[in-house]
Amino acid sequence: MMRMTAGASTLAMAMGLLAPQLAVAQSAEPVAGDATATATAATAVPAPADGAQRYTPGDFASFSPRTALDMVEKVPGFVIVTGTNGGARGLGAATENVLINGERIANKSTDARSALQRIAASQVAYVDIVDGASLNVPGLTGQVANVVLVAGTAQARFTTTIRWQPDWRPRLDDNWLNGEVSTTGTIGGTHVTLSLKNEANRNGHWGPEQRFDGNGVRQSTRDELASYRGDRPRLALALARTTAGGDKWNFNLGGQLQKLVDAASSVAVGPTNGTLRETFKSVEDEHNFDVGGDYEFGLGQGRLKLIGLYRFEHSPNVDTFIVDRAIGGRSGERFTQTADEGESILRGEYGWRTAGGTDWQVALEGAYNTLDVDAEFATLQPDGSFLPVIFGGEKTRVEEKRGEASLTWGRALAPNLTAQINLGAEYSALSSSGPDGLTRRFVRPKGKLALAWKVGPRTTINYQLQRRVDQLNFFDFASSVDVANGQGNGGNGLLVPPVVNRTELEFVQDLSAWGNASVAFAYAYAQDLVDQIPLSPTTEGRGNLPGAHLYRISSKATLLLDRLGWKGARINSDLTWRRNRVRDPLTGSWRDQSEGQEYLVDVSLRHDIPGSELAWGASYFDEHFSPNVRLNAIENEYNDGAFVAAFVEHKDVAGFTVRLTYRNLAGQKNRFDRTVFVDRRNGPIAFSESRRREFGRYFQLTVTGTL
Missing domain, CATH: 2.170.130 (Ferric Hydroxamate Uptake Protein; Chain A, domain 1)
Structure with missing residues (x-):
């Protein structure tokens, strides 16, 4: 009740600030x-x-x-x-x-x-x-x-921008610490930006989870409450300067702390085991930093830019799962993982333009990436201590040494047609000390062709043909244990980076006073996509799949409603439909890629009331992903219903813009359905679970401004 009261009082305060302005008409023109x-x-x-x-x-x-x-x-x-x-x-x-x-x-x-x-x-x-x-x-x-x-x-006077975005959710801690403050200005001819940002969250949900046996008979119903708390304060400094001779340099330095705590508890009463209490807690206490910069200067007929970057991240994580049974006593498991990640990059870009209007760029890049993982799996003992159990993934080191070269050519082929061609290749040496660890070397060509055709004054057609090499998740080389769901992944030292061969055609239409709209069609043939595969007759993990087919249709549009008589109103939309079809490594049949996006619908309305500093609007968001398909389970996490929000905004409250948003008006719920099989999922069902959690309606305040 105290938290809801705080949210209501803040609403009253914000409406009190807005009310005196309703009677004052202010010009929106400069x-x-x-x-x-x-x-x-x-x-x-x-x-x-x-x-x-x-x-x-x-x-x-x-x-x-x-x-x-x-x-x-x-x-x-x-x-x-x-x-x-x-x-x-x-x-x-x-x-x-x-x-x-x-x-x-x-x-x-x-x-x-x-x-x-x-x-x-x-x-x-x-x-x-x-x-x-x-x-x-x-x-x-x-x-x-x-x-x-x-x-x-870049003046001597510093300008400070502020964004503060608290929210208040039922049954959860209030989130007061989400926001950012940054200041920019000039000291001795050098442009300085100093920022402090915290992407804080206080999320959670609650509700029942039902468990059924292999015949569909309900065994128990759990009452669950889960919370996800995170603070990610990051302090960053950016320096930039252009010399009298036209040389440019930038320097960036940043450091971040991350404190993430996920917790879930449940109580169930079964027909045979009596009361069952489960508690899960995951704690991550990370710190990371990065330093980088670039220097650009004239050289010959063009300009040379040199770029350097170093990043490091230290991430200790502890997951603990405890079960208390009225009949059967207490049991539990703990998985501890400490990871150190490093990345070093050096890149050079030399670009020039010929007298005939052709743009050229030559680029060379070298990178060195590392991951060191120390892990421990342990089981709870009667005296309350945890005894380590050998699981085969205690230590893993992954290294990648990579170099790439590329050449880019671009020019206008006609007054209304421009083209850009990028050709390149990369060499990489990838090694792992984990399961099946070895060192492998690869050479992969890649590149891109892009065309922009101005068909008419308001119509543009964009086309691209691309071959790209994607980055692997180095954690897939290491073994891990999911103590909450009683499953895990074996490390796979044979992983290779996916290669995507993609083509896309986009139509962009300027609708003049009506707005703007675009639609794009894309297809890709992907090699070595990463998904769950069998690593042995009894284990599974992340691995590469045979060739896959990826399809996408997307559209973005803005409709201005002034011509319909609704002055200051607009509708924005962002729509996407996807199908990522892969060969199932267990059955050989075609299916959707695990956890691939299937569709996205994002539509919003905004009305800036003419002659005032007020605006209001609403939004509708719905997104769906395909199930996560393991070799012994099918896990489908999705949202039940769309996420709907409405807001009211005042653009000048003591020089700040203040927006109050009422979120989840339609009462969206989180769903999770899991079917677990006795052995592989082409065999009999062992049990299934169905979870339905709600997170309620809540207020969010957004305050932005400059000083």
Whole structure:
């Protein structure tokens, strides 16, 4: 009751701040003396490139943006590709569709959203949406946002951006610590950004789980409560400078602590064993840091950029599962794993443009990745201690030494047609000391062809043909035990990186005053995808599959409703349908890849009320993944119903934007169904479980602003 009361009081406080503004109509247009308008007007900006759509601060004025992220998110039909380059091999080509001053974010610890969040809206001169194939940035295709800052924006005066996002969930601890503060400015000609960010969460759910025997007869019903608590404070420093001679350098330093605690408890009453209590707890206490930078200077007819990066992560993790039986006593298991991960990268890029307008780039990259795992599996003894049990995965070391070279060519083939070709190859030496450990060496060609065809003034067709090499999860080389579900994976030292041969065709239509829409069709033939495979007649683990077929249809759109008479309203949509078809290693038949996305529906409505500082809206989100298929079990985790939310926003509460969101209006629930077989899943069923957990409706407050 105390937590719900706190949430209600915060709601009352926020509505109290909004109420006095309802009677005051304020202009959303820039006014004389506005800092953003003045800075932009005083800056001489180049004309948009052919085919580019330009958005100036005036186009976003009705939203009263606080940061560059607020602006880019309002571009019609554009969706930011989230995530960092951490899942890719090394630095390689660009993986996100956002540039800042024409340059990609070459920092594996900072994604596009985080970088844009730290740029004040007053520092943005304009945002250009361009075709990736028309840029001399390898890896970019489709729509790309180039955020260009106001010349001289690196001022001596520091600008501080703030985001605070607490939420209050029923039956769980209040989350007060989620947010970020960053400050940017100039010291002695060097642009400085210092940020402190904590991605805190206080999640959880509760409800019954039923257990059935192999004939479908219910054996017991558990009442369960699970909580997931995490704090991830990260402190980062970024320095950037452009010398009088045009040389550019960047330096990044960051460190993070992660404290993650997952806990679940349940009580069941069975017909034969009486009361049964189960307790699971997982604790991870991680620290990591990264240091990197780049230096770019003129050399001959072009420019050379040198990039370096080092990352290290120390992650101790302890999972404990205890069972107390009224008849049968107490038993338990514990799995402890301490992992040290390291990554070192050196990369050089030399690019130039010929007199005929052709862009060239030559790139060389070397990387050294390591993983050291110390693990222990132990069982609970009558005296309360845990006795280690040999399970074959106590120590594992994985190393990869990799080098790659690539050549990129790009130019306009016609006034309305641009092309970019990237050809490359990589050499890697991969070794493991775990099960089946050995050293193997590979040479793999890869590359990409991208075309952007401006069919008409408002219609663009993008095409790409790509062969890429994906990064392995080094933890798949090590053995592990899932104490909560009584199963585990054997380590596999024979894993090889997957190779994906992919083609995609995208149609982009500018709907003028109606908005923007795109649809894309993609197919890929994947070699050596990673899924569950038999490692022996009695064990299983992660391994490579035969050739697979991947299909995707996606669409992104923004519909502006002004012409329908609803001034200031818009609908955004992001829709995806996928099928990843793989050969089952047990039966040989075709099935969906384990835990592959099947569909995504993300639709939102926003209405900025004209003549006021108020906005409101709602969102609908539904996503589904295919089951996780093990050799002795089928596990299907999914959401029952869609996630629906509604918000009200005031754009000027003491200079801050304040949004209050009421989340999970439709009462979405988490579901988990598991069928476990006696031996392999082509045999008889041992038992099955069906879990249904709810997490209730809750409030979330978002406060953003600049100082």
